[in-house]
Amino acid sequence: MLAEGVYIVGAGMTAFSAKLHANKTGRELLVEATWEAVKSVDKGITLHKDVEALFIGYFTPEYYEHQSHIGPLAATWLGLTPKPAFRTEIACASSSAALFAGVTAVASGLYDVVLVAGVEKMTSLETERVTEALALASDDLSESKVGATFPGLYALLAQAYFRRYGATWEQLQRVPIKNHYNGSLNPKAHFQQTIGQMAEKVGKKLGVQYKDELDFLKNSPFNRVVAYPLRLFDCCPISDGAAVAVLASGRAARRFTDTPLRLLGVGLGTDNVALQDRADLTSLVATRNAAEAAYRTADISPKDLDVVEVHDCFTIAEWLAVEDLGLVGRGEAPRAYEEGLTGIEGEIPVNTDGGLKAKGHPVGATGIGMLNEVWHQLRGTAGRRQVKNKAETGLVHNVGGSGASAAVFIFGR
Amino acid sequence: MLAEGVYIVGAGMTAFSAKLHANKTGRELLVEATWEAVKSVDKGITLHKDVEALFIGYFTPEYYEHQSHIGPLAATWLGLTPKPAFRTEIACASSSAALFAGVTAVASGLYDVVLVAGVEKMTSLETERVTEALALASDDLSESKVGATFPGLYALLAQAYFRRYGATWEQLQRVPIKNHYNGSLNPKAHFQQTIGQMAEKVGKKLGVQYKDELDFLKNSPFNRVVAYPLRLFDCCPISDGAAVAVLASGRAARRFTDTPLRLLGVGLGTDNVALQDRADLTSLVATRNAAEAAYRTADISPKDLDVVEVHDCFTIAEWLAVEDLGLVGRGEAPRAYEEGLTGIEGEIPVNTDGGLKAKGHPVGATGIGMLNEVWHQLRGTAGRRQVKNKAETGLVHNVGGSGASAAVFIFGR
Amino acid sequence: MSEGHLSLFYKELEAGRLTGSKCKACGEVFVPPRPLCSRCGGETETVSLKGEGAIESFTVIHVPPVFLKDASPYILALVRLEEGALVMGRLLGYDPSKPEEVKMGLKVRFEALKEKHGEKEETIVAFKPLEA
């Protein structure tokens, strides 16, 4: 149990995009996200005066910006110098590690107000170099060297899942269809078109008419195979972006807002990096352990959740996530997605912001980007994608690599 | 103030070396250091059963091992899976960030026993590539691009110091002379020869006799200029190594030993990365802030310290450190070193293990490597380099880059 | 204790042999060898592996890493060895354009594959059909 309560009193993020941020560096994206977080603090905040430390997730600045030592560099740009600042890394969950470091720093009694942030400026490299940078999250010796890529690792998980439960790639396409729909309601999403809208556009160009969204995904030359059976639309895009949140102790929170979010539960989980060392290919043990710890500290069960953000870097990852988080039983994801259980209007809305698939996945920014969505949903400021009844409880689930790391955070109003 | 007390119940490290570890990977170095830490726990520890989380500093695994996501990878090799594990980075102070993360995680009440570790496997790259990897800690835009290297940045600090206080390069040579002497007493040091011994060896080969150690440093062709006025012996070497410590809460500590070290004080400091943004070139503000916070939480003053580990990546850095830590006044380092104040037999022994200069500087391992020295000095197990009266209080000071980050930890028996 | 687990593995691999670790406590087998068990934390011993097993999952990589640009598409498989370990390797002897011909459960045999990665020659784990 945490010795002290931890609260979220502000949150902000840039749009996630492959185009908008072409002329900006990672440090400039952080400033943009932080500026929004500052404006979100109901009673105002003065960064330089109020914030006592900064924790920041950035997966691979060495490759993207020929830069490391991101903590103090970001502090300078955010006007936070000389406050303590360091970087955390667990691959695609790097900003969840920053959130964790911020949470324990506040709960330890050392600080009352800290900034947690995540950023990744990816479009400075060509796609094949990005693929190489991402591969640093897998085991270099057992996986990268043998020719594994991230789509390939998730394809191996998908195949194992299909085999075990008799599920099909066609059933899996409910994931991108839902997430693109949600993304179409999110002005900060990388893709703001439904797959239907894309199908119409592409169809017009090719002089073809697609019967429906699945027909487009199945038969459009655009949706080429990346790692069999996964295709382009089974994969999240390459995006630039940053996301920030302001954490405060119970003592300090009311100075900033009368309606903070409260951190109810926290859990981190780890598994062996190489798939070949995993006990199970149809489930992520790291997620299950992280979720178990988070539910235990929050003292709630999955059915108490009103909105859930999960790590859908690839379509199959969303199925694994909803099962491993206990939202549905093992092997039940295909049916749950056919029934629309996880739509914005469904029983358990999942990835209302579009998920990694449509919102985008600037790796180091993703975890705190998810927290931004829960922030809005729980405060009723999620606009056109707001869940029906104002949400009381939300969960963030962020995975590192092919599942060697997972973080789960639960927040309440 | 920390909500809960934090204790060190075990510590271990590999030798730091450029030769010994040629056939080992970073993960294997971690196993070796951890194995020693396990053996150091008085009442025994079972890693897989007792340790609840792992925090690990590694500055640039991307360059040295084409690998990231080091947390879970290390967990696998240490038999710790599925316990939470992530990496921290603030350049050369990366393992101090891991120690900080471990300390706050324990003090927050979340865990009772955690492993903190640091590692850097540097010799897999040639020297000029290592130089490039290290340069990631400076500001890419304002410094690296303009041609700055790390020796160059510290040379700029040395020149400013010399100018302000009228000090000389000759006076500064007391630092490597002392540290090589200390290293000669440390079986884990990268260099275990005094400079006198080296002078004799080199002299024999060249048919020259050097009057004394300073004469050798001044006149040997071996001691070539790296970045004027700093020469080869003003710089620490490139080493492989790993270091580990086991932290426990007050509740748990006595399960492992009756004589743990207690963490008395902790402080992190940050400054602008680029030298051109610093307010002062003759002092590291990050160190001063970190020390101020650590002394305040420990409620002690510099004169209470019995043994001090400081970050002497370059000779000038040790002078700055002893001043910024308040061991001597501003501008007093030259005289203090002439008087032998910081020798093992001196009033305030500094870098009894040989410092980064002689012990070596496997970047990510350095902070927890220093903690290992304090562990031994405070427990009276430092062998031939043991300070005279068994030490009661020790300090660790670890710097990131050219001083944009600093961490200070104070430990007591 | 740690010296050489990985350098031993690659030395053996270059000579065409596959080695792993067996946990003395729980019996699990892992590749490559390592000092402690990834399942229970127990100590291990290094074992030679016969290298025969069955395909448990596979994929065809169409967008490869830079250093394998010219090799793609290629098949990757996770193979469950008879000794119990799961191992990733390149699957040879099948046509990457006909993934439907690769069946789960197919019996395969380990083979060391030498391959150019940029300037360097690397030896990696591969498998081919047992019947071949």
Place this chain on the structure above:
Amino acid sequence: MSEGHLSLFYKELEAGRLTGSKCKACGEVFVPPRPLCSRCGGETETVSLKGEGAIESFTVIHVPPVFLKDASPYILALVRLEEGALVMGRLLGYDPSKPEEVKMGLKVRFEALKEKHGEKEETIVAFKPLEA
């Protein structure tokens, strides 16, 4: 608010001009420009700098980064501009083998230096003696 501080700086630099930020609260000047003051956190405005100043520290790099192999030895200086900002730049017009000829306090003037870094041409900050 953040758009373009750095891209503006490099665009100006390529055109031979030096820009910085001035803090509206405390008056500090920084190079390159940034949105918030590195000293007090206040908001800044972008300013053009004349580029004249005095050497506050210098070094001669004998072991350079890989991309400057052929340029070494070369001199780096920290220069205090008349506007107050401290700026690092390459020092031209002195012999790197005679560091004793470079004096602290010497007056210098900014110049944009175009230089090959591997395949890329980069523009970096440099200084030369004011008298020259």
